[in-house]
Amino acid sequence: MLTPMSQDDDAVATAVFSALSGLLGLDARSRANDDLAALGLDSQGLLRLLLEVERALGLPPLDLPDAAFTSPATLVTAIRDAAR
Amino acid sequence: MTNWLPAASADLFQFAVDGMIRDHGGPGSLGQFIVRFEHAVDLARLRAGLARLARRHPLLLATPARRRAWPGWRLRLGRAADVEQTASAETVAAQHLQSGQTGLLRLAIAPRAVICTFDHRRIDARGAALLLAALDQPASALDLASDPTFRELAGLPPGAAALGRLARTLLPALRPLRQSPPWRPPLGAAAPLHFADQILAGTALARVTARQTAMVGRFGETAFLMGAWARVLDRHGAAGRLQVHALAMDDRRPGEAVLAANRHSLALLGLAAGARGELASAAKAAAAAQRAWLSAGADRAMAAALRFTPFLSQRLVRAQLGDFHGGLSASTLIANSGVMRLPTNWLGGTVLGIDHRATLPHRPGLALFTSRDPRGWCLTVGRAGATSGWPSAARLLSDLLAELDP
Numbered sequence: 001m002l003t004p005m006s007q008d009d010d011a012v013a014t015a016v017f018s019a020l021s022g023l024l025g026l027d028a029r030s031r032a033n034d035d036l037a038a039l040g041l042d043s044q045g046l047l048r049l050l051l052e053v054e055r056a057l058g059l060p061p062l063d064l065p066d067a068a069f070t071s072p073a074t075l076v077t078a079i080r081d082a083a084r
Numbered sequence: 085m086t087n088w089l090p091a092a093s094a095d096l097f098q099f100a101v102d103g104m105i106r107d108h109g110g111p112g113s114l115g116q117f118i119v120r121f122e123h124a125v126d127l128a129r130l131r132a133g134l135a136r137l138a139r140r141h142p143l144l145l146a147t148p149a150r151r152r153a154w155p156g157w158r159l160r161l162g163r164a165a166d167v168e169q170t171a172s173a174e175t176v177a178a179q180h181l182q183s184g185q186t187g188l189l190r191l192a193i194a195p196r197a198v199i200c201t202f203d204h205r206r207i208d209a210r211g212a213a214l215l216l217a218a219l220d221q222p223a224s225a226l227d228l229a230s231d232p233t234f235r236e237l238a239g240l241p242p243g244a245a246a247l248g249r250l251a252r253t254l255l256p257a258l259r260p261l262r263q264s265p266p267w268r269p270p271l272g273a274a275a276p277l278h279f280a281d282q283i284l285a286g287t288a289l290a291r292v293t294a295r296q297t298a299m300v301g302r303f304g305e306t307a308f309l310m311g312a313w314a315r316v317l318d319r320h321g322a323a324g325r326l327q328v329h330a331l332a333m334d335d336r337r338p339g340e341a342v343l344a345a346n347r348h349s350l351a352l353l354g355l356a357a358g359a360r361g362e363l364a365s366a367a368k369a370a371a372a373a374q375r376a377w378l379s380a381g382a383d384r385a386m387a388a389a390l391r392f393t394p395f396l397s398q399r400l401v402r403a404q405l406g407d408f409h410g411g412l413s414a415s416t417l418i419a420n421s422g423v424m425r426l427p428t429n430w431l432g433g434t435v436l437g438i439d440h441r442a443t444l445p446h447r448p449g450l451a452l453f454t455s456r457d458p459r460g461w462c463l464t465v466g467r468a469g470a471t472s473g474w475p476s477a478a479r480l481l482s483d484l485l486a487e488l489d490p
Binding site for chain 2: 036041
């Protein structure tokens, strides 16, 4: 079960919000609980996002559960879990 | 004000594709929207919108031309824009897609449709949607991309030497695709074109979405569709052969409001025969191929390579689309335009949705277009060539639907 992120900042959140903001042309942090598809993310965008986050954090290819792709917040939580 | 606008290096790929289509009997590289309405559209409002937009952006009425062999656009100041009236949207849409076009944009109006045919060298699907919206927005501040640098892929290094080094990194990404000749459909001419459309909605769409999500996740639409399409082609001669799909990659960012720019690149995605036994494995292979293309930086390497188009005698461009037996060949073209965003109320009518069309190079001569609009998930198969004995666009689409929703 993924939980929405708290207010604390970390490298994962910074990387995800920064990549999402650049990709979607909006402030992802202020829309952390919005639906990712409604924010404009599509399959091509998701791939670009994951590659950018993996590069930024030095992670191997991420294999995330589908529930991770609900909102920016759930994505941060899932990547944070995967990076542990 | 000069009346000559030379093509940027980013445009040369599009000019080369256009040339390929013309060389093989087609009308050049054109895209087309058929916007469907619930009721009749206000013709006077459409005419006024077009005239206003053309006054602000003379490029809209420019004609393609060459100056000392370099392609570009000649502005025709004072030329009037017009809208054709027709009783049959289907008839005029087919006519406009089969005849050469002199301007960037050609509009026709039918009782419950507007047909917009655009020069695909300069306008892509997202640009066309923005352009249509601007026709009914008097205060629109949209840009027609007079700045050629916009049409370059962001982040490319300046200078031929650095570009050349980047272009060479494309070869490792292409190597797996060159180990055996990919399958290609047995189609022999760029014209005539045939299209078949289907919209998935309601419970059928819910079933298909559930299958997609179970196999490749919520955002796996393109991979799921590619996997299904690959398996359809296996039934019609591709079994046991490598398939290479040229997938249009949208290099625009959300919110980019530039109309006259084609911001497509192509990813060449190989699907090995062994990966296509089950739909789930085919879809996963498609997703993996797309990831591999991007993670290898092949999109940037391809963009760098294509900057040398004039000096390669267009060989790379043609090889990318399968024009040379010895080169890299695509089996099909695939384009996912995503969610089409037009105002619900446009030109005084309620928009139901948009049907997509585009001309195709004779090789591969086969394409799958998809998008989403208020009607549902729109699927279109385009097939070029008059070759008999190979399945029609309607048959291929029917097989695809059976694969998606057995």
